[in-house]
Amino acid sequence: MRKLVVILLLAAAVGLVALAFGGGEEPAQSYLRIHIRANSNGADDQAVKYAVRDGIVAYLAPVIAECGSKREALAAVRARTAGIEQAAARILREEGYSYGARAEVRREQFPTRVYDGVTLAAGEYDALIVELGTGEGDNWWCVVYPPLCFTGGNVDVAYRSRIYEIIRSFFGQEE
Numbered sequence: 001m002r003k004l005v006v007i008l009l010l011a012a013a014v015g016l017v018a019l020a021f022g023g024g025e026e027p028a029q030s031y032l033r034i035h036i037r038a039n040s041n042g043a044d045d046q047a048v049k050y051a052v053r054d055g056i057v058a059y060l061a062p063v064i065a066e067c068g069s070k071r072e073a074l075a076a077v078r079a080r081t082a083g084i085e086q087a088a089a090r091i092l093r094e095e096g097y098s099y100g101a102r103a104e105v106r107r108e109q110f111p112t113r114v115y116d117g118v119t120l121a122a123g124e125y126d127a128l129i130v131e132l133g134t135g136e137g138d139n140w141w142c143v144v145y146p147p148l149c150f151t152g153g154n155v156d157v158a159y160r161s162r163i164y165e166i167i168r169s170f171f172g173q174e175e
Contacts (some may be wrong), residue, residue: 039133
């Protein structure tokens with residue numbers, strides 16, 4: 001009976017913490033997205049869009065990894081828009097393209113999208129917008145913060161729950 005009371009108290013505490021800290025921000029306010037628009041729908045322009053994407057991800061990933069909040073990520077990206085443009089322009093030049101790139105952070109409308117099991121509802125989001133050349137081609141988008149697109153395939157992430165560990169310890173189920 002004592003264990004049941006402890007579990008109920010822990011569950012109530014978790015619920016109160018979730019109410020106090022979890023409900024203050026709308027989902028759209030929690031994410032910083034990225035949107036890279038190709039110059040055109042031509043095969044070459046579409047291919048170079050992905051090369052630019054890879055360059056921007058490589059440029060921003062170490063910076064975003066140090067950010068503890070969306071506010072920090074926004075500030076970091078805004079402070080680096082010139083560097084993002086330069087990185088994109090360098091890749092374009094190396095690939096033989098004469099058009100440049102423009103980068104800015106602004107709010108934009110996005111449709112509902114699923115990223116690795118995380119569904120983002122349609123809505124207006126803060127986003128890093130990168131336009132290559134005219135920016136009239138098909139685009140690529142993802143999430144900068146939290147870094148859903150910046151982890152790559154070889155990163156192992158382990159999620160731990162301190163409450164779960166306490167409960168397991170209480171019941172003598174040490175790992």
